[in-house]
Amino acid sequence: MRAAWANIHLDALAHNLAVLKQHAGGARILAILKANAYGHGLARIASELHGVDAIGVARLNEALALRNAGIVKPIVLLEGFFSADELPIFAASGLQPVIHSQYQLAQLEQAQGLAQPLRVWLKVDTGMHRLGVAPDQAVACYRRLQACANVQGEPILMSHFASADAPDAAQNNNQNRVLADIQRQLAAPVSFSNSAALLAKVAQHDDWFRPGLALYGVSPFAQHTGADYNLRAVMSLQASVISVRDVAAGEGVGYGAAWQTERDTKVGIIAIGYGDGYPRLAPAGTPVWINGRCYPLKGRVSMDMLSVDLGVDSQVQVGDTAQLWGEHLAVELIAEKVGTIAYELLCNVAHRVALEYN
Known part of the structure; x- marks a missing residue:
C-alpha cells in the first residue's frame, strides 16, 4: 500500500504517435515535451519517441536536461532565447531557437564567436497576438535570417492557431490566409498545426506538425476524449x-x-x-x-x-x-x-x- 503514483503507459505513447503520424501523412513531427512532457517525465518520454523528427520545449533548462540525458535529436526552443548570453549555449548544444521578435533577430545577427551557426524557426503573428513578428515584416525578417552568418540551412516559417480547438472559427481561415500569402513569397517550409489543428485538419499546408496534448492520449476538443480519436491515455x-x-x-x-x-x-x-x-x-x-x-x-x-x-x-x-x-x-x-x-x-x-x- 502506498500514496500517489502515476503509471506512464509507454505502449499508449507509441500507439498515439502512430495515430498522429497517420494524420500527418508524410509531414515531419516536432513533438512538444515542454512542462516536463506535460507531467509525464521529460527525459524518459523523449527517449521513447523514436519516430519523431525533433523535440520542442519552452525553456533552455528543459533543452539542456535533454542533452544531459543523452538525447541527440534536434531540439527546438519555442520561445527562442531570452538574452544574447544564451546564444553560445544554443550553438554549443545544437539547439534551434524560434525567432519571434525584431530584438532577437538583431541579437542573432550581432552575435560573434558562436561554435557553429544555428538552425532557426521564424514565428509570425497571424492572429494569436502573443508571440511572432508582424505579417508585414515577416518576409524581410526571413530574408535577414537567410543572409545571417549565424544561421545555417533554410529557416522554417511557423505560426500558431488561436482557435484550432474550434475548427469552424472564422479566425482559422484568416490566419491561414495570412500565412499562405507569406509562404508564397518565400517558398519556405511551414509549421502551423498543434494537436487540435492536426486532428481537425485546420491548416491549409504543413511541412511540420507540432503535436503536444494528443501525444499523451488527451483530446484538445471540448466534449471529447482522446478515445474519440483512437488515442489512449498515457x-x-x-x-x-x-x-x-x-x-x-x-x-x-x-x-x-x-x-x-x-x-x-x-x-x-x-x-x-x-x-x-x-x-x-x-x-x-x-x-x-x-x-x-x-x-x-x-x-x-x-x-x-x-x-x-x-x-x-x-x-x-x-x-x-x-x-x-x-x-x-x-x-x-x-x-x-x-x-x-x-x-x-x-x-x-x-x-x-x-x-x-x-
Missing part, C-alpha cells in the same frame, strides 16, 4: 485506499465538515490530495474509479487525502487502488468537473508523485 494517476470507515447519517466528514452524510454509509479515504497535484477545488461528485466502478468525491480535498462516498454495501477494502484519471477515467472528464482543462491537471502533478513506466 498517464494513469493512482493512489491507495488507506481507510474505509462506517459513518452514520448526519455526520460531518473532513475539514469544515463540508460534507454532511445524508445516510449511513462507508467513507473511503484515498492517499492523494492537492499536495500531489489533485485539484483542491474538485467539486462533490467528481468521480474516482475503484475496482471497476466510479464513486463520488465528497467534502474538501486536503493536502494528502480525499474522501469518497462508497455506499453502505461497498466491498472496497483498505489497500485497493483508486484511479483519479487515466485509462479507466478520462482526464478530460475530471477537467470538465473541476472547470479547468486537461493540460493544467497533467502539468500540475507534483514531483513527489512517482512516475512508473510500463
Whole structure:
C-alpha cells in the first residue's frame, strides 16, 4: 500500500504517435515535451519517441536536461532565447531557437564567436497576438535570417492557431490566409498545426506538425476524449485506499465538515490530495474509479487525502487502488468537473508523485 503514483503507459505513447503520424501523412513531427512532457517525465518520454523528427520545449533548462540525458535529436526552443548570453549555449548544444521578435533577430545577427551557426524557426503573428513578428515584416525578417552568418540551412516559417480547438472559427481561415500569402513569397517550409489543428485538419499546408496534448492520449476538443480519436491515455494517476470507515447519517466528514452524510454509509479515504497535484477545488461528485466502478468525491480535498462516498454495501477494502484519471477515467472528464482543462491537471502533478513506466 502506498500514496500517489502515476503509471506512464509507454505502449499508449507509441500507439498515439502512430495515430498522429497517420494524420500527418508524410509531414515531419516536432513533438512538444515542454512542462516536463506535460507531467509525464521529460527525459524518459523523449527517449521513447523514436519516430519523431525533433523535440520542442519552452525553456533552455528543459533543452539542456535533454542533452544531459543523452538525447541527440534536434531540439527546438519555442520561445527562442531570452538574452544574447544564451546564444553560445544554443550553438554549443545544437539547439534551434524560434525567432519571434525584431530584438532577437538583431541579437542573432550581432552575435560573434558562436561554435557553429544555428538552425532557426521564424514565428509570425497571424492572429494569436502573443508571440511572432508582424505579417508585414515577416518576409524581410526571413530574408535577414537567410543572409545571417549565424544561421545555417533554410529557416522554417511557423505560426500558431488561436482557435484550432474550434475548427469552424472564422479566425482559422484568416490566419491561414495570412500565412499562405507569406509562404508564397518565400517558398519556405511551414509549421502551423498543434494537436487540435492536426486532428481537425485546420491548416491549409504543413511541412511540420507540432503535436503536444494528443501525444499523451488527451483530446484538445471540448466534449471529447482522446478515445474519440483512437488515442489512449498515457498517464494513469493512482493512489491507495488507506481507510474505509462506517459513518452514520448526519455526520460531518473532513475539514469544515463540508460534507454532511445524508445516510449511513462507508467513507473511503484515498492517499492523494492537492499536495500531489489533485485539484483542491474538485467539486462533490467528481468521480474516482475503484475496482471497476466510479464513486463520488465528497467534502474538501486536503493536502494528502480525499474522501469518497462508497455506499453502505461497498466491498472496497483498505489497500485497493483508486484511479483519479487515466485509462479507466478520462482526464478530460475530471477537467470538465473541476472547470479547468486537461493540460493544467497533467502539468500540475507534483514531483513527489512517482512516475512508473510500463
